[in-house]
Amino acid sequence: MSTSTIRSGNVHFEFEGQTVLARPGQSIAAALWAAQHTTFRTTGGDAAPRGYFCGMGICFDCLVTVDGRPNCRACLVPAADGMVVMRQHGNEGDPASAGGGS
Template structure:
């Protein structure tokens, strides 16, 4: 659903989303990297389980919450992706004490 404009010259970074190896550009937020890889649905809500995805990309809507390196409810748009990062769909509320 998003494509890169060709004039970027940043280096690539690899991370995983729900276990699947995925490429990003250095400097991307996790949310941008997920959208670039075609994922517009990145969590299920704690209330009804509805699918949601990044909405504002500026840290105010909390729709892009994901698990990052085992830590739940991280704002994907406020976190810069780094090499080897483990990103997962946030499935409802966080289970406390389940960081790996």
């Protein structure tokens, strides 16, 4: 992303080493989708890609690791300036017992 596309009032976070631009209050999932990142995690068995599906925190397909904390539902967590978001690989714990991060 060039600095000319970065506008004041927006937040910036890192996803897999790339800077992603988000609007204030926008979810991580919405910002990733707008930046054309469609795979947020992979499954444990066959490494199948998963991403933005239900958009309301029910399906757990959008799980990501945020600032080292796994099992955060990208559709529920607002993007924040400076956060580091990583694609989650396989089962990093039971999302139901972890609360899904929010």
